[in-house]
Amino acid sequence: MGLFKFLKEKMxxxxxxxxxxxxxxxxxxxxxxxxxxxxxxxxxxxxxxxYFEEIEEILIEADVGVRLSDEIIDATKKEAMxxxxxxxxxxxxILVDKMFVSYASQGEDIQTEIQFAKNxxxxxxxxxxNGVGKTTTIAKLAYRxxxxxxxxLLVAGxxxxxGATEQLTIWANRLGCSIVAGKENQDPAxxxxxxxxxxxxxxxxxxxxxxxxRLQNKVNLMNELAKMKKVISKEVEGAPHxxxxxxxxxxxxxxxxxxxxxxxxxxxxxxxxxxMDGTSKGGILLxxxxxxxxxxRFIGLGEKMxxxxxxxxxxxxxxxxxxKDEE
Amino acid sequence: MAFESLSDRMSSIMRKLRGQSRLTEANMEEMxxxxxxxLLEADVNFKVxxxxxxxxxxxxxxxxxxxxxxxxxxxxxxxxxxxxxLLGADQxxxxxxAHRPTLIMxxxxxxxxxxxxxxxxxxxMxxxxxxxxLLVAGxxxxxAAIDQLETIAKQLEVxxxxxxxxxxxxxIALKAMKKANEEKxxxxxxxxxxRLQIDEKLMQELVDxxxxxxxxxxxxxxxxxxxxxxxxxxxxxHEKLRITGMIMSKLDGDxxxxxxxxxxxxxxxxIKYIGVGEKLEDxxxxxxxxxxxxxxxxxxxxxxxxxxxxEVDEKSMKKAASxxxxxxxxLNDMLAQMxxxxxxxxxxxxxxxxxxxxxxxxxxxxKANIQLKKTKAIIQSMxxxxxxxPEILKNSxxxxxARGSGTEPxxxxxxxxxxxxMKKMMKEMPAMAKxxxxx
Numbered sequence: 001m002g003l004f005k006f007l008k009e010k011m012x013x014x015x016x017x018x019x020x021x022x023x024x025x026x027x028x029x030x031x032x033x034x035x036x037x038x039x040x041x042x043x044x045x046x047x048x049x050x051y052f053e054e055i056e057e058i059l060i061e062a063d064v065g066v067r068l069s070d071e072i073i074d075a076t077k078k079e080a081m082x083x084x085x086x087x088x089x090x091x092x093x094i095l096v097d098k099m100f101v102s103y104a105s106q107g108e109d110i111q112t113e114i115q116f117a118k119n120x121x122x123x124x125x126x127x128x129x130n131g132v133g134k135t136t137t138i139a140k141l142a143y144r145x146x147x148x149x150x151x152x153l154l155v156a157g158x159x160x161x162x163g164a165t166e167q168l169t170i171w172a173n174r175l176g177c178s179i180v181a182g183k184e185n186q187d188p189a190x191x192x193x194x195x196x197x198x199x200x201x202x203x204x205x206x207x208x209x210x211x212x213x214r215l216q217n218k219v220n221l222m223n224e225l226a227k228m229k230k231v232i233s234k235e236v237e238g239a240p241h242x243x244x245x246x247x248x249x250x251x252x253x254x255x256x257x258x259x260x261x262x263x264x265x266x267x268x269x270x271x272x273x274x275x276m277d278g279t280s281k282g283g284i285l286l287x288x289x290x291x292x293x294x295x296x297r298f299i300g301l302g303e304k305m306x307x308x309x310x311x312x313x314x315x316x317x318x319x320x321x322x323x324k325d326e327e
Numbered sequence: 328m329a330f331e332s333l334s335d336r337m338s339s340i341m342r343k344l345r346g347q348s349r350l351t352e353a354n355m356e357e358m359x360x361x362x363x364x365x366l367l368e369a370d371v372n373f374k375v376x377x378x379x380x381x382x383x384x385x386x387x388x389x390x391x392x393x394x395x396x397x398x399x400x401x402x403x404x405x406x407x408x409x410x411x412x413l414l415g416a417d418q419x420x421x422x423x424x425a426h427r428p429t430l431i432m433x434x435x436x437x438x439x440x441x442x443x444x445x446x447x448x449x450x451x452m453x454x455x456x457x458x459x460x461l462l463v464a465g466x467x468x469x470x471a472a473i474d475q476l477e478t479i480a481k482q483l484e485v486x487x488x489x490x491x492x493x494x495x496x497x498x499i500a501l502k503a504m505k506k507a508n509e510e511k512x513x514x515x516x517x518x519x520x521x522r523l524q525i526d527e528k529l530m531q532e533l534v535d536x537x538x539x540x541x542x543x544x545x546x547x548x549x550x551x552x553x554x555x556x557x558x559x560x561x562x563x564x565h566e567k568l569r570i571t572g573m574i575m576s577k578l579d580g581d582x583x584x585x586x587x588x589x590x591x592x593x594x595x596x597x598i599k600y601i602g603v604g605e606k607l608e609d610x611x612x613x614x615x616x617x618x619x620x621x622x623x624x625x626x627x628x629x630x631x632x633x634x635x636x637x638e639v640d641e642k643s644m645k646k647a648a649s650x651x652x653x654x655x656x657x658l659n660d661m662l663a664q665m666x667x668x669x670x671x672x673x674x675x676x677x678x679x680x681x682x683x684x685x686x687x688x689x690x691x692x693x694k695a696n697i698q699l700k701k702t703k704a705i706i707q708s709m710x711x712x713x714x715x716x717p718e719i720l721k722n723s724x725x726x727x728x729a730r731g732s733g734t735e736p737x738x739x740x741x742x743x744x745x746x747x748x749m750k751k752m753m754k755e756m757p758a759m760a761k762x763x764x765x766x
Contacts, residue, residue, distance in 0.1 A: 131438025163475025252554025
């Protein structure tokens with residue numbers, strides 16, 4: 001048994017049906033990547049330096065980043081030498097192992113599901129740069145927990161972008177959950193304040209707060225976010241229970257800088273990676289984990305409210321690198 | 328963890344290569360490696376990087392380096408110039424058609440900034456070009472996309488056209504053009520829903536709009552933070568449609584925007600505008616030079632190198648350096664140093680050219696300039712003996728100098744403190760050089 005399979009079974013042991021769904025969802029993302037890895041192993045009878053250079057290309061083109069790509073490849077080379085292994089398929093498996101280990105050994109335990117507070121509403125603050133899909137993801141999260149029987153309240157904390165409040169209101173109507181919205185250009189912290197109090201009064205299980213998109217180098221806007229977080233902690237004990245950063249799968253190396261800045265300002269508890277139904281591989285999530293220890297919690301796979309899945313590293317890498325037809 | 332700028336990398340390599348005045352294949356490979364990393368960290372596509380480094384190698388082989396610039400900086404200049412060449416030296420703005428409305432269609436992935444940019448373009452046309460503009464809501468999918476555009480139209484006092492979410496975008500485009508023709512609009516800006524380039528149904532919808540109304544401009548929005556896949560997205564849009572230009576959004580962030588280079592290089596689509604903020608006036612014409620600096624993560628090092636070459640008297644710099652090393656540095660030398668710096672131009676302009684320097688405000692700049700002038704006045708109010716032996720400066724002398732230079736005695740103390748610190752640092756330099764020196 002390969003190390004990869006061993007780890008996989010030890011840490012997960014998921015049913016095949018769930019895996020299939022996941023792999024199908026990631027189909028377009030993984031296509032290029034796993035096809036190329038496979039094609040690569042077909043072209044080489046044994047592995048040499050050129051083979052590793054091509055692997056580097058594949059990793060970098062998945063937005064994994066130069067530094068981490070090289071680290072993973074070095075680790076793969078070392079392991080291959082140790083095992084005196086030069087068969088391409090075997091090397092590919094070691095590579096996936098190394099990616100797996102690199103992620104799994106960083107930071108805290110990998111707990112993807114939201115942990116609900118016992119005596120108060122659970123509060124999620126959703127943050128990110130412009131256009132990554134915060135509002136849509138909030139709708140998906142709300143749908144997920146409404147389906148589990150939770151009472152959910154949305155708070156429209158984006159009072160800046162034209163149409164943002166309307167967008168969340170339309171979702172709230174579709175989902176049949178309540179919403180607290182402010183006026184255009186109202187101080188978002190005051191909308192959040194109202195939201196917390198409505199949530200407590202109505203005794204909801206989950207409050208999800210939307211915020212305006214902001215580029216991480218805008219000091220004023222980041223301070224505004226810190227203020228919103230402070231209001232939440234003041235109004236609900238132990239809150240926010242989760243601060244989730246939304247990252248667009250198409251994001252390049254700037255993703256790490258985004259995560260770092262938002263982490264400093266709001267102490268993130270996780271990342272949700274959106275638009276994974278596109279052709280981008282989302283490799284930046286590996287770099288974010290590697291450099292900052294922040295885990296990915298969910299992934300977005302489409303525009304519909306049910307298109308949100310718990311992040312599963314094993315299935316992500318498996319879908320990306322190996323593909324379903326090799327089971 | 329902002330990435331190290333290319334020029335920082337180059338100078339660290341050059342420290343190792345000190346004394347070599349020519350770029351050779353041997354010392355070049357290491358630099359090419361650094362350039363490769365810098366470009367990849369800027370999200371330039373892998374294949375483009377590969378091709379690019381080959382080009383730079385060809386350019387640089389055997390090029391003799393000017394005496395006053397180090398090979399490292401020369402190398403950066405070659406890279407910079409090549410990037411500018413790739414990005415396209417010609418600026419191109421929108422083309423307008425006479426006698427009928429010009430139709431501009433905005434396309435791109437979800438969240439790339441189409442609606443906001445449609446508003447920015449409308450503002451530009453209305454305010455700067457005095458055009459009669461119609462904003463058309465063609466995104467019938469995303470909740471409240473129409474509200475968003477309508478709000479923007481109201482803010483701009485530009486006419487707005489929508490048929491709600493139940494009508495097909497093709498029909499919306501046709502009806503909007505009919506209205507624009509009848510009411511003699513100069514320009515129509517059609518917003519469309521964000522879509523994945525692999526969504527065949529939605530891509531076909533754009534092709535249908537194109538066939539129905541024949542837009543004069545089809546502008547692709549690209550997020551400045553986009554990674555390696557950006558080029559495939561642009562290619563797919565370009566193959567299906569007749570993309571006439573690209574607008575890169577969110578360049579007010581701190582991403583390097585390397586996708587601009589890849590897309591221009593692999594598809595030939597020219598970059599027309601850049602989005603530099605959330606406000607409707609935050610749209611700028613694209614300048615290849617600035618983009619090149621950004622991708623390389625440098626201030627305008629090239630101009631700085633050129634300026635230093637022109638202005639700095641190398642001999643006096645060398646003299647000062649040797650004085651620093653043997654500890655005989657005095658106030659005269661400090662003055663000479665400051666003169667050299669001053670000749671480069673206003674301090675703010677210089678600081679802007681140095682990579683990694685925070686942006687300084689006009690106010691900071693003014694303060695720095697005043698400080699420089701003050702220091703100069705103080706030193707010039709001293710006798711030659713005082714300048715050589717600052718330790719003889721006691722209260723009465725200080726008072727005289729203060730009067731002569733229009734400053735306060737505290738200012739003189741401050742300057743002397745500064746000088747002492749500088750001198751102390753310099754005394755330690757030879758020891759440090761010995762300790763950390765590579766030879």
